[in-house]
Amino acid sequence: MYDLIEKKKHKSPLTEDEIRWMITEYTAGRVPDYQMSAMTMAIWFNGMTDEETTWLTMAMAESGEMLDLSSIPGTKVDKHSTGGIGDKTTLIVTPILAALNVPTAKMSGRGLGFTGGTVDKLESIPGVRSEFSEEEFLQIVREVGFIDAAQTKALAPADKLLYALRDVTATVDSIPLIASSIMSKKLAAGADRIVLDVKCGSGAFMGDFESARALADQMIRIGELAGRKVVAVISDMNQPLGHAVGNTVEVLEALEVLKGAGEERLRTLCLAIATEMLQLSDQARGSREEAEAAIKAAVSSGAAYEKFVEYVRAVGGDESYIRNAAEQIGQKQISNSGESQGQDTAQDIAQCMEGAFPVSSVQQEQPVYVYAEKEGYLSSCNNAEVGMTSVMLGAGREKKDDVIDMEAGILILKKLGDYVKKGEPLAVFYTKRMEMLPAAKERFLVAYEISPERPETVPVILEILGSSK
Numbered sequence: 001m002y003d004l005i006e007k008k009k010h011k012s013p014l015t016e017d018e019i020r021w022m023i024t025e026y027t028a029g030r031v032p033d034y035q036m037s038a039m040t041m042a043i044w045f046n047g048m049t050d051e052e053t054t055w056l057t058m059a060m061a062e063s064g065e066m067l068d069l070s071s072i073p074g075t076k077v078d079k080h081s082t083g084g085i086g087d088k089t090t091l092i093v094t095p096i097l098a099a100l101n102v103p104t105a106k107m108s109g110r111g112l113g114f115t116g117g118t119v120d121k122l123e124s125i126p127g128v129r130s131e132f133s134e135e136e137f138l139q140i141v142r143e144v145g146f147i148d149a150a151q152t153k154a155l156a157p158a159d160k161l162l163y164a165l166r167d168v169t170a171t172v173d174s175i176p177l178i179a180s181s182i183m184s185k186k187l188a189a190g191a192d193r194i195v196l197d198v199k200c201g202s203g204a205f206m207g208d209f210e211s212a213r214a215l216a217d218q219m220i221r222i223g224e225l226a227g228r229k230v231v232a233v234i235s236d237m238n239q240p241l242g243h244a245v246g247n248t249v250e251v252l253e254a255l256e257v258l259k260g261a262g263e264e265r266l267r268t269l270c271l272a273i274a275t276e277m278l279q280l281s282d283q284a285r286g287s288r289e290e291a292e293a294a295i296k297a298a299v300s301s302g303a304a305y306e307k308f309v310e311y312v313r314a315v316g317g318d319e320s321y322i323r324n325a326a327e328q329i330g331q332k333q334i335s336n337s338g339e340s341q342g343q344d345t346a347q348d349i350a351q352c353m354e355g356a357f358p359v360s361s362v363q364q365e366q367p368v369y370v371y372a373e374k375e376g377y378l379s380s381c382n383n384a385e386v387g388m389t390s391v392m393l394g395a396g397r398e399k400k401d402d403v404i405d406m407e408a409g410i411l412i413l414k415k416l417g418d419y420v421k422k423g424e425p426l427a428v429f430y431t432k433r434m435e436m437l438p439a440a441k442e443r444f445l446v447a448y449e450i451s452p453e454r455p456e457t458v459p460v461i462l463e464i465l466g467s468s469k
Contacts, residue, residue: 063158078191098145203383246409
């Protein structure tokens, strides 16, 4: 290991055999953390070639179990998001694709820090399980058409060890190490094709477009060298995606989209991701326009919503809980940004929240409005601070063993570019942590800048790389 550190320190590329030996020995505990720390720092400074990064990815993927999806008919298409605020796209996209006979066998993580976890959101539904045996996992995909399970400990164990080390040695922000971490889990999960949602902005790990594009390019090249087709959608994360930030509140918003409504940016991103996944599948509908039409039809016909209900039932969840929520949402839709303004909008959203899940403890949460302190346009958002505000309210974890309050969260009433008056509501907080409200309100208000001039509109989709159609 000393020789390999010395080699990388002097910018010499490692061979495939050297990388595989290093990962095998580190996973087995025969290479100590202090040496692997030196290696990750050498990689941070000197980078890796595409071949090195691919060999590292494959070595980590093969460090544990490799899921065999061959018993599931058709091309299996997976998706992955690099993490953001209010990102509930998986809850929406996977049932849409299942309704179009595109199987999705997906493994997800739990939320940590300001980014939420899809597994947590699903587990906010009473009875829903996220951990399965391999046979259960495959059977659910065969029967329902999709699954979103918690990642098993046996999947890419080298990545878990290496990520924990990078987290405490200031080497997280290395594109080869980020790309190999993400792609090792995707390859170990067995998908034939992969669509990546690479977030960019103040609520994302990649803060600027150039870094996000470099990461997307790196992961596409890894896919090509590993024999996988990969498409990357680079999306804006300079404000929360949709209205809801939390767990139960994000399930509500996902149901709203599956029922044919929802906030425009969220719907636009879901349509783009689903279109790329459909185009990569055996069920490709010819042109992009035909694929988009098929996706919209799966929603408007109710087929995608019924797939979501079917999945909840298959994994032990309470179907009536979802159907009641959908009925309440149908009676009082969460308003799209810009369609209505002011206190009425806040009351509509609050009533929807309070009435949607009457069997849940969400009614115990105290809705608290947060008001604008001056007049003007919402011109910018420190989105990470919005995410951390939700953590303060109980909706996320600061440490891995923190317990989440599933019903805590934020409903964002205004989007960037909206004009607000002093005293107009910007958001609704839901929390049992009433003692945290003063600090949470202050943090949220500081996150937004209000200016006299309207800001330039930034589209939610910045670029799509690797698309074949």
